[in-house]
Amino acid sequence: MSAAGTPRDFHLLAKPSGSTCNIDCTYCFFLSKEALYPNDRSRMSEATLETYIFQLLESQPGAEVVVAWQGGEPTLMKLEFFRHSVALVQKYLRPGQRVQHTFQTNGLLLDDDWCAFFKQHGFLVGLSMDGPREMHDAYRVDRRGKGTFDLVMRAWNYLAKHQVDVNILCTVNAANEKHGRDVYRFFRDELGAKWLQFIPIVERASAETLEVANQGWSEQPGKKRLLYTQQGNLVTERSVGGRQYGQFLVDIFEEWVRHDIGQVYVQLFDVTLEASFGRHLLCVHAPTCGLGPVLEHNGDLYACDHFVEPKYLLGNIHQTHMRELVDSPRQRKFGQDKLDTLTAQCRTCSVRHWCNGGCPKDRFAASRDGEAGQNYLCPGLELFYTHTAPAFEAMAQLIRRGRYPAELMASIAQADAEGMAPPGVAEPRPTADALPG
Numbered sequence: 274m275s276a277a278g279t280p281r282d283f284h285l286l287a288k289p290s291g292s293t294c295n296i297d298c299t300y301c302f303f304l305s306k307e308a309l310y311p312n313d314r315s316r317m318s319e320a321t322l323e324t325y326i327f328q329l330l331e332s333q334p335g336a337e338v339v340v341a342w343q344g345g346e347p348t349l350m351k352l353e354f355f356r357h358s359v360a361l362v363q364k365y366l367r368p369g370q371r372v373q374h375t376f377q378t379n380g381l382l383l384d385d386d387w388c389a390f391f392k393q394h395g396f397l398v399g400l401s402m403d404g405p406r407e408m409h410d411a412y413r414v415d416r417r418g419k420g421t422f423d424l425v426m427r428a429w430n431y432l433a434k435h436q437v438d439v440n441i442l443c444t445v446n447a448a449n450e451k452h453g454r455d456v457y458r459f460f461r462d463e464l465g466a467k468w469l470q471f472i473p474i475v476e477r478a479s480a481e482t483l484e485v486a487n488q489g490w491s492e493q494p495g496k497k498r499l500l501y502t503q504q505g506n507l508v509t510e511r512s513v514g515g516r517q518y519g520q521f522l523v524d525i526f527e528e529w530v531r532h533d534i535g536q537v538y539v540q541l542f543d544v545t546l547e548a549s550f551g552r553h554l555l556c557v558h559a560p561t562c563g564l565g566p567v568l569e570h571n572g573d574l575y576a577c578d579h580f581v582e583p584k585y586l587l588g589n590i591h592q593t594h595m596r597e598l599v600d601s602p603r604q605r606k607f608g609q610d611k612l613d614t615l616t617a618q619c620r621t622c623s624v625r626h627w628c629n630g631g632c633p634k635d636r637f638a639a640s641r642d643g644e645a646g647q648n649y650l651c652p653g654l655e656l657f658y659t660h661t662a663p664a665f666e667a668m669a670q671l672i673r674r675g676r677y678p679a680e681l682m683a684s685i686a687q688a689d690a691e692g693m694a695p696p697g698v699a700e701p702r703p704t705a706d707a708l709p710g
């Protein structure tokens with residue numbers, strides 16, 4: 274229950290096959306979490322599935338409930354498992370509740386049967402893809418080190434054929450960080466994608482672990498394997514540069530704000546606009562967090578997907594109801610710490626109302642005054658929010674006046690044509706095509 278005694282909505286991610294996956298993306302430190310459950314096939318049992326669905330539907334006070342599957346790779350559970358989960362949702366749905374099913378996948382096992390099922394039950398599918406072939410294949414490789422681009426394109430085509438709603442989940446990493454505009458254009462123009470999400474790759478390491486960490490996180494014969502934990506203030510060579518992350522977003526924004534407002538939905542842009550009205554849709558940029566627990570295949574509930582480590586295990590839903598675990602003082606503190614541990618630099622930052630210091634997992638750098646706990650991505654976050662502030666403020670103004678944010682595109686086009694600084698875009702840019710890549 275909340276401080277006021279009202280239950281809070283939470284958004285749980287379930288990992289039915291744990292962190293087991295059928296490919297070996299080099300940057301995927303989740304693969305190392307297999308070490309938490311040694312000698313375990315990492316498959317969710319029927320009993321855990323039923324307990325999960327029952328408790329989730331019982332816990333949610335709001336009308337909308339999201340049943341979110343991810344991994345590892347959830348398709349390893351086979352389609353029958355998810356047919357059963359949909360049937361259990363129907364069995365335990367309470368009056369007035371509506372369910373949105375979501376499913377995050379690398380796409381490799383998708384076929385007509387999977388996609389017909391997704392369409393039938395209105396699943397929103399997240400497909401992991403890192404851009405055009407050479408960028409996607411830099412790290413998204415199979416067990417033999419071969420790129421998976423052709424296989425993910427096949428998945429995209431199956432999903433498109435069955436008209437499934439798809440959100441592209443693209444990581445921002447050392448291989449694509451300088452190519453924001455190319456990545457965006459590829460998704461928009463080659464795929465016709467409408468929903469995009471960009472996730473920075475930040476793999477932490479220490480002086481002792483960096484060399485091994487740079488080799489990746491999968492199990493390889495004869496190689497030492499680390500369990501990834503949120504420790505160390507170095508990053509692997511695959512990680513995105515702090516400032517470069519912001520430049521990647523700015524490059525995409527410059528294209529989007531001129532051509533695609535209201536047509537292409539970029540998660541962070543929606544989140545930023547909503548935050549102008551005090552609504553925080555994404556934990557990373559909300560003042561507090563702690564309402565995104567993750568469920569392992571055996572019923573263990575952890576504080577967050579990024580903190581699946583023994584220290585952050587809240588309990589097991591077979592012993593304690595998930596509602597109680599999410600509302601526990603420990604989990605409340607986890608969420609509140611996001612606000613309470615902000616550095617002085619963040620507390621006085623002009624874009625804090627949008628950024629809120631970012632995710633605690635990335636706060637391992639030093640602030641400008643040398644205070645520990647600054648977000649490693651801060652130079653990029655500051656660049657992005659400062660650069661785009663006038664445009665987001667202009668869009669928020671349009672909404673307040675009962676108009677559409679997309680109207681901003683006409684004023685930018687006019688200013689561009691006159692060779693002036695477009696209203697609402699921070700830096701004077703002559704034409705979209707002349708922008709640096």
Ligand code: SF4
Pocket residue numbers: 556557558562563564565577578579611631632633634
């Ligand atoms: S730790 Fe980061 S990812 Fe996890 S809930 Fe908090 S803000 Fe979200």
Ligand code: SF4
Pocket residue numbers: 618619620622623624625628629630631648650651652654655658
């Ligand atoms: S931009 Fe940097 S200083 Fe400002 S709130 Fe975000 S992380 Fe903190």
